[in-house]
Amino acid sequence: MSLTKKRGRGVAASWYGIARTAAMDQAGAWAEIDDGGSAKISTGVTEIGEGILTVLAQVAADELGVKPENVMIGENDTSRSPEAAHAGATRQTYMIGNAVALACRGARQKLFDVMAKEWKVDANTIKAHNGEIWSEGTNYKMEMSESIHICKKKYGVIPVAGENYTSHHTGLDPVDGSGRPWQAYVFGGQVAEVEVDTATGEVQLLGIWACHDVGKAINPKGVEGQIEGGVVQAVGQALMENYELEKGRTKSGSFAKYILPTSLDVPKVTSKIVEDPDPLSPLGAKGIGEPAMVPTSPAIMNAIYDAIGVRIKSLPATPEKILNALKEKKQNGSRKFN
Amino acid sequence: MSSMELKLTVNGQKIKKTTQSHYRLLDFLREDLDLTGSKEGCGAGECGTCSVFINGKLVKSCLVPAAKAEGAKIETVEGIGNPEKMSEIQKAFCATGASQCGFCIPGMVMAATSTLRNNPKASLEQIKEEMGGNICRCTGYQKIFDAVEMARDVINKEKSEKVFEEYDKPANSFIGANVKRIDAPSKVTGRLKYAADMKMPNMLHMQVLRSDRPHAKILNIDLSKAKKIEGVRGIVTCDDVPGIDNFGVFIEDQPVLAKDKVRYVGEAIIAVAADTLEQAKDAVNAIKIKYKDLPALYDPEEALKEKILIHEHYKTNLVKHIPIRKGNTEEAFKKADVVIEDEFATQPVEHAYLEPMAGVSYIDQDGVLTIVSPSQNITHHRHMMAKIMNLPIHKVRFIMSPVGGGFGGKEDMIYQGMLALLATKTRQPIKYVMTREEDIVSTAKRHPSRTKYKMGLTKAGRILAAEISMLADGGAYGCSTEGVMRKAAILGAGPYNIENLKMDTRGVYTNNTPSGAFRSFGALQTEFATESMLDIAAEKLNMDPFEIRRINAFVKGNITHTKQELNSASINTVLNELEKLASWEKGSPQSRGNSRKDMFSKDNRDACELGARLKTNGNGKRVAR
Numbered sequence: 001m002s003l004t005k006k007r008g009r010g011v012a013a014s015w016y017g018i019a020r021t022a023a024m025d026q027a028g029a030w031a032e033i034d035d036g037g038s039a040k041i042s043t044g045v046t047e048i049g050e051g052i053l054t055v056l057a058q059v060a061a062d063e064l065g066v067k068p069e070n071v072m073i074g075e076n077d078t079s080r081s082p083e084a085a086h087a088g089a090t091r092q093t094y095m096i097g098n099a100v101a102l103a104c105r106g107a108r109q110k111l112f113d114v115m116a117k118e119w120k121v122d123a124n125t126i127k128a129h130n131g132e133i134w135s136e137g138t139n140y141k142m143e144m145s146e147s148i149h150i151c152k153k154k155y156g157v158i159p160v161a162g163e164n165y166t167s168h169h170t171g172l173d174p175v176d177g178s179g180r181p182w183q184a185y186v187f188g189g190q191v192a193e194v195e196v197d198t199a200t201g202e203v204q205l206l207g208i209w210a211c212h213d214v215g216k217a218i219n220p221k222g223v224e225g226q227i228e229g230g231v232v233q234a235v236g237q238a239l240m241e242n243y244e245l246e247k248g249r250t251k252s253g254s255f256a257k258y259i260l261p262t263s264l265d266v267p268k269v270t271s272k273i274v275e276d277p278d279p280l281s282p283l284g285a286k287g288i289g290e291p292a293m294v295p296t297s298p299a300i301m302n303a304i305y306d307a308i309g310v311r312i313k314s315l316p317a318t319p320e321k322i323l324n325a326l327k328e329k330k331q332n333g334s335r336k337f338n
Numbered sequence: 339m340s341s342m343e344l345k346l347t348v349n350g351q352k353i354k355k356t357t358q359s360h361y362r363l364l365d366f367l368r369e370d371l372d373l374t375g376s377k378e379g380c381g382a383g384e385c386g387t388c389s390v391f392i393n394g395k396l397v398k399s400c401l402v403p404a405a406k407a408e409g410a411k412i413e414t415v416e417g418i419g420n421p422e423k424m425s426e427i428q429k430a431f432c433a434t435g436a437s438q439c440g441f442c443i444p445g446m447v448m449a450a451t452s453t454l455r456n457n458p459k460a461s462l463e464q465i466k467e468e469m470g471g472n473i474c475r476c477t478g479y480q481k482i483f484d485a486v487e488m489a490r491d492v493i494n495k496e497k498s499e500k501v502f503e504e505y506d507k508p509a510n511s512f513i514g515a516n517v518k519r520i521d522a523p524s525k526v527t528g529r530l531k532y533a534a535d536m537k538m539p540n541m542l543h544m545q546v547l548r549s550d551r552p553h554a555k556i557l558n559i560d561l562s563k564a565k566k567i568e569g570v571r572g573i574v575t576c577d578d579v580p581g582i583d584n585f586g587v588f589i590e591d592q593p594v595l596a597k598d599k600v601r602y603v604g605e606a607i608i609a610v611a612a613d614t615l616e617q618a619k620d621a622v623n624a625i626k627i628k629y630k631d632l633p634a635l636y637d638p639e640e641a642l643k644e645k646i647l648i649h650e651h652y653k654t655n656l657v658k659h660i661p662i663r664k665g666n667t668e669e670a671f672k673k674a675d676v677v678i679e680d681e682f683a684t685q686p687v688e689h690a691y692l693e694p695m696a697g698v699s700y701i702d703q704d705g706v707l708t709i710v711s712p713s714q715n716i717t718h719h720r721h722m723m724a725k726i727m728n729l730p731i732h733k734v735r736f737i738m739s740p741v742g743g744g745f746g747g748k749e750d751m752i753y754q755g756m757l758a759l760l761a762t763k764t765r766q767p768i769k770y771v772m773t774r775e776e777d778i779v780s781t782a783k784r785h786p787s788r789t790k791y792k793m794g795l796t797k798a799g800r801i802l803a804a805e806i807s808m809l810a811d812g813g814a815y816g817c818s819t820e821g822v823m824r825k826a827a828i829l830g831a832g833p834y835n836i837e838n839l840k841m842d843t844r845g846v847y848t849n850n851t852p853s854g855a856f857r858s859f860g861a862l863q864t865e866f867a868t869e870s871m872l873d874i875a876a877e878k879l880n881m882d883p884f885e886i887r888r889i890n891a892f893v894k895g896n897i898t899h900t901k902q903e904l905n906s907a908s909i910n911t912v913l914n915e916l917e918k919l920a921s922w923e924k925g926s927p928q929s930r931g932n933s934r935k936d937m938f939s940k941d942n943r944d945a946c947e948l949g950a951r952l953k954t955n956g957n958g959k960r961v962a963r
Contacts, residue, residue, distance in 0.1 A: 005945070007938070008931045011883050011922070012869035013913060015833035015892075016861060021825050046714060047521060048741045049439030049476045054519045058512040068517045076738035078720045079706065086715035087741070088749055088855060129510065172824065177662030177841070178901040181828050187909040189887075191920035193937055195945050207942035209920035213908040221435045221516040228478030229438065233745070233857065236687065243686040243783050248552030248636055248849045249603050252688070253778050255384035255473070260690055263466040263479045268943040272919045276908035283513070290858045297862070298869030302883065302927060305873065309929035313870060314683040 004199040007206075010302025013189040014294035017182030018167075018278075018287045019091035025167040027095035028082035031060060031103035032160040033111055033151075037131050037144030039066045041103075042074040045096050046087035050289055051222040055093055056100050058218055059283065063104030065128020066144055082162060090287035093218060094184060094278075098165035101282045106161025114151045114159075165281070184278045186286045188212040190231070192267075192299035196307045198326060201319030203239055205267040205300055213274040215286030220273055223288050228269045230292025235261045238297040239316050339616055346407050348373070349417030360616075363407050364388045364399040367414060374535035375415035375444045375528020377742075379473070379692045380774040386472030387441060387692055389448040390414045396452035398471075415444035415528035418451060424527060427451055429502040430489035431482070432522040438476035440525030441692040441742030445472050447526055450486045458493060460486075463944060475690050475743050533696035533712055533739040538767040541698070542571055542611040544760055545618035546753075546770075547625050548780060549600035549607055552849040553634035553648070556599055556607070560626040564610065567624060569617035572764040573610050579759065581728030585751045587718070587855060589657065589816030591649060594726060594755030599632065601648055601814035602849055604779035609756040611768050634849040638788075638811045641846040648814060648847035657812045657845040658820040660827040662899055665838030667794075670803035674794030676878055682791065682867040686811070687784040689856060693742020694777040699757035700767035707734050707758055712741040714748040726755055727762065746855030750782055750817055782817045782854025785810040785845065787826075787863040793871050799879050799886040803838035804831050808864055810853065812845040817854035819845035830864025831899050832872075833909045834890035839899050873927045880926045884917050 019025040029043035039060050047053045053073050061068040074081055084096045108128070115133060116123035119140045126135050134141035151157050172179040193207040210227045217223050240259045244251040252258040277284030297315060305311045310325035340359040347353065348371060357370050367373040367390070376399055379387035383401040390399045391413035419425040424432070427450045437443045446469070453460055453468035460468065465486045466479075474482060491497040506515035524530040561573055576583060576597040583597065584590040596607045608625055612618035635641045635648060641655040648655055671677055697711030707727060713719050716736035724731040741748060753770055760768045772780070792805040808826055812819035823843040831839055843860070845853075876886040892898070892907040916922075923936035 006931050007934075008929070009920075009922075009934060009937060010873065010927070011887075011916070011920075012865075012873075013833060013887050013891075013909060014861075014865055014869070015829060015909065016858075017825075017829065021821060021828070044717060046716075046738055046741060048714065048744045051435070051438070051519055051521075053521055054517065057520055058515065058517055062512045068512055069520070071520075073520075076716065077735065078716050078737075079732070079735040083717050085717045086749065087744065088714055088746060089859070172660070172662075172828070172900060175661070175663070176901075177660065177827060177899070180902045181824075181900060183905075185904065185907070187833050187892075187907065187912045189909075189912050189916040191916060191922060193942055204945050206945060207939070209916060209941065211912050211916035211919055213912050216513065218513050219516060220514065222519075225435050225438060225477060225481055228480045229476045230478070230857070232478035233475070234862075236690075237684075237784075237862070241685070241687050241690075243688045243778075243851070245636070245686070245850050248634055248851075250779055250851065254382055254775050255380040255690075256382055258688055258690070258778065260473055260475070262471075262473060263469045263483070264946050264948060266479050266943075268941055269478065269480055270919060270941045272915055274908055274912050274915055276906055276911065279905055290861070293858050294862055294865050295869065298866045298873075301866075301870055302873045306927055306929055306934075307931045309931075311870070311874070313681065315685055315866070 004197050006196045006198060006307040008303045008307025009191060009193045010299045010306050011189065011191045012295040012298035012302060014291060015185055015187045016090065016291035016294060018094045018184040018186060019182060020089050020169065022171050022179055022181040023169055025091060025095055025169060026164055027084040027099040028162065028164045029096065029099040029103040030082055030162040031100065031107040033064055033107055033148055035148060037066050037148060038070040038072065039064050040072050041100055042081045043096055043100060044076050044081050044084035045092060046076055048087045050226055051219060052092045055097060055218045055222065059097050059100050060104050063101050064108050065133055067131045090289045090291065093285050094287050095165055095167060097283050097285055098281045099163060102163035102165055103161050106163055107159045110157055110159040111147065111151055114155045114157050115147055118150060183280050184286050186213050186291050188291050188295055190295040190299045192303040194300060194303040194307055196304055196322065198308060201322035203304060203317055203322065205235055208267045208269045210269060211272045211274060212288055212291060213276045214288045216275055216277045216284035217273050218285050223273055224271045226288045227271045227292045231269050231296050232261050232266050234293040234296030235265060237315060238300040242316055342405060344404060344408055346410050346412060348412045349414060357404055361404040362400055363402040363404050366404040367399060373414050373416050374531060377441055377444060385692060386449060387445040389445040396448060415447055418447060420527050421523040421529060426492050427489040428526040430485040431526040432519065433502045434481045434484040434488060435519055436477060436481040436485040437522050437525040439741060439743040440530055441532065442472060442474045443525050444528035446474065446482055453486065454490055454493060460490060462487060467948060473692065475692055530740050532693055532742050533698060533710060534771045536698050538698065538700060541767040541769050542613060542764060543615040543618045544609055544611050544756065544768050544770040545622045546606045546756065547608040547622045549596060549603055549605040551600055551629055551631060552603050553632040554600050554629035555632060556596065556627060557630055558628040563624040564621040567617060567621045569613035570621045571611050571766065572760050573608060574759040574763060575608050578763065579726060581726045583726060585722045585726065585755065586816045587749050587818045588820035592815040594759065602851055604851065606756060609760060611760040611764055636848055636850055638809050638846045638848060641848050648849065655847040657816050657847055658823045659842065659844045660823045662827050662839060662841040664899060667803040667805050667838045667840045670838035671794040674802045675797040677792065677794045678871060678874055679792045680871060680874065682789045682870060684787045684863045684866060686786040686853065688778055689745045689747030691743025691745060691747055694772045694774055695753055695781065696771040697754055697757050698767060698769045699761040701761060701765060702735060707762060708737065709754050709757055710737045710739050711754055712739050712748055714744045719751045719754060722751055723754065723758055727758055745857045747781055749855045752781055782852045784856035785812065785822055785853040789864060789867040791867050791871055793875060795875055797879065799881050799889045801834055801836050801890050804836055805840045806830055806864065808843045810845045811848050811850055813848055813850045813852035815852045817852050819853060822860035826860030826864045828900055829861040830868060832865055832868040833892050835892050835896045877927050882924045883927050884913055884922065888913055
């Protein structure tokens with residue numbers, strides 16, 4: 001390796017609150033077990049790319065006993081679907097996931113009550129999973145499609161329910177800030193490994209090791225995707241992006257002038273999910289969207305310090321800043337630039 | 339506008355069609371052929387969302403005049419496969435979870451197809467290089483690389499097609515299982531329709547006149563020439579707003595269209611709807627505005643002096659101050675063995691979601707004002723719109739279109755008000771799609787911040803007290819500044835049990851581009867400062883950086899900075915797992931750098947050697963490669 005290339009590692013930790021901050025948060029959902037053993041879910045969910053529709057399909061399938069691929073999720077329309085508020089604050093899995101779980105439990109109970117009559121068993125013995133419904137300890141078992149047919153045609157019941165999930169938060173005291181801004185918190189930490197070229201000032205982020213508590217992970221691959229994407233947005237924040245203004249006018253008004261991380265800039269990310277389930281909510285899931293990118297920038301700056309002994313306190317750590325800091329360090333003799 | 343006839347082959351079909359002479363190939367595909375799988379992310383060849391093949395060569399169709407495609411063989415993402423019959427690459431994108439918002443994905447599929455057609459055995463490094471012209475803002479690229487490698491191995495028969503179907507099939511529960519992503523097929527094939535892909539009968543196109551001044555009084559608006567332009571069906575200004583004209587995520591201080599004065603460069607002043615996009619653009623160009631420039635504020639420190647007011651009626655430039663007080667920091671600093679003081683800063687950052695802002699509005703069959711847009715908060719938007727349009731809330735309907743990335747940027751109702759005014763005025767559907775340049779200049783950014791920090795610790799590394807003060811530039815309108823200040827304050831001191839804390843966050847108005855919601859929402863700024871301070875402290879105290887964090891980490895039952903008892907706190911578990919995962923070599927952060935033994939593992943990527951680089955020649959001199 002070239003003499004001017006210096007490697008280093010750094011670590012940073014983080015925490016984050018789940019769902020709307022310092023204000024009551026609520027989300028509603030409707031669920032119906034439909035013909036053919038399928039399910040219909042309606043809720044004001046916003047698929048913003050994180051995979052929330054898949055998460056909700058998993059939750060609904062699990063609660064209703066149908067197959068995930070047989071779950072249909074309706075459009076988000078303020079005149080047609082129940083309110084579930086915004087796609088932000090790392091709240092959708094927590095708020096809407098739990099709302100869908102509760103709505104499904106309501107719908108499921110209606111089907112189970114009917115099947116208890118049909119089979120003359122206690123409703124508590126009835127279970128359903130992956131398109132089948134059965135009574136534990138008996139030989140009663142059938143396809144969900146058949147049981148929904150019986151439920152409708154013989155008993156005149158459509159298994160449908162609506163529910164709401166509330167996360168109880170309070171505002172902050174205006175004087176000392178005390179309050180209960182969230183009921184669920186997540187924690188994370190990342191290690192960064194960088195290579196700094198002391199001749200050009202360029203920093204390359206080569207590896208990130210990311211460990212995040214997300215509560216119960218509903219779709220681990222989706223969680224990984226959020227961590228990888230969050231890390232790379234933080235690479236932009238830490239090393240290259242800057243919306244520059246001069247007297248209120250932007251100097252970075254296009255993608256040609258605003259530098260974003262590309263496939264050649266991104267580190268390999270090794271993720272580890274820690275599951276500390278939320279004790280207060282039905283699913284135990286928490287969230288990952290925003291927390292994923294919090295520890296990355298300080299971990300990178302700590303790694304740069306490890307590599308070359310200069311501390312960048314003003315983001316982003318551009319080549320110019322690195323070279324200036326190295327120059328200053330040299331001028332200050334053996335004293336570290338601090 | 340003049341027209342021309344074009345003869346070419348698209349996805350194997352011979353096409354003969356009259357089109358607009360000024361169209362780019364991308365416009366021809368999208369507007370004339372309804373092949374909307376090719377997206378417009380930047381219109382300047384920088385992002386790759388519009389990638390197609392021309393005669394087998396990968397090109398960015400936003401850079402090619404349609405006339406140049408005469409006689410050519412064009413292949414778009416729709417020709418690569420469809421949800422019923424996907425290509426290996428598309429199947430692999432589904433299998434690895436490579437699509438998130440999906441807006442960049444058709445272009446990524448095209449770039450991956452090109453990569454493997456040109457080099458079926460491409461290595462990971464070659465794949466990265468070949469795909470370097472396509473930007474993704476969601477995924478971090480890793481699962482995209484995984485997909486291309488998976489497809490390569492299947493195409494080369496090194497892996498069976500079964501890898502495309504290797505999802506978890508759990509016996510008892512779908513929770514915790516990697517099941518098939520349900521929206522992937524529509525995204526990898528370009529079938530999903532985003533707002534900019536939608537068309538309605540009699541639809542008009544909206545364009546917006548924006549301020550080129552940071553702070554100016556509007557003296558006069560002359561619409562006479564614009565009104566005479568053929569095809570113009572409606573022009574709206576702030577005078578057309580029937581209700582209470584303001585919106586904002588936390589503080590409702592922003593008018594739909596500038597009222598009396600402009601407060602930032604890029605602020606919307608007038609919106610025009612016309613039969614064609616070109617007519618709407620011509621009308622905007624024909625509008626004359628007379629301004630009187632006002633003294634402007636660009637620096638948040640200056641804003642605190644209150645010599646110039648951005649919003650006169652508030653009598654202050656302070657948007658929000660959030661204080662947190664716990665214990666007695668002054669007394670605690672006296673007991674500290676080490677006191678460290680420092681300052682940190684972060685820059686404004688653009689969301690750069692690949693899908694520029696876009697929307698369609700119309701009056702539905704029940705007479706309800708309807709807005710279709712990739713909004714992150716249609717619940718709140720409906721409330722604000724009802725008030726702005728002076729309508730009962732059930733007479734306003736918001737429908738979410740697929741969101742091509744948001745990251746907080748699509749929480750602001752920045753353009754939907756204009757769409758509503760024009761749909762109401764013209765009774766015709768209205769469509770608006772921002773250019774990338776328009777999107778960058780007019781939408782909110784991450785709050786730039788300056789943080790002053792004082793931390794006192796014992797020799798053993800316990801934090802006794804911290805005083806943290808952050809000042810953030812909120813820009814011209816309130817947007818999410820209040821919420822960002824709150825989150826920055828609550829979380830800023832980190833997941834550490836600190837008995838004495840004085841935390842203040844302040845956001846102020848300036849004449850800069852507004853700052854708003856952005857993934858990690860203030861916590862990123864303040865936690866960056868805390869995590870830097872902890873390493874500075876660890877070096878001074880000769881402690882391992884994991885150790886200093888563990889000594890201070892919250893445990894269950896601790897009281898947070900806002901005096902809440904924690905019912906659970908996993909930070910120690912997380913740190914222990916991370917230390918193992920990274921095979922961390924213990925030691926104090928004293929620039930150990932190259933002497934460390936825990937580096938260079940296979941979990942790093944190779945350093946990039948492309949582009950302008952230096953190398954050391956035989957004489958020890960550094961020369962260009």
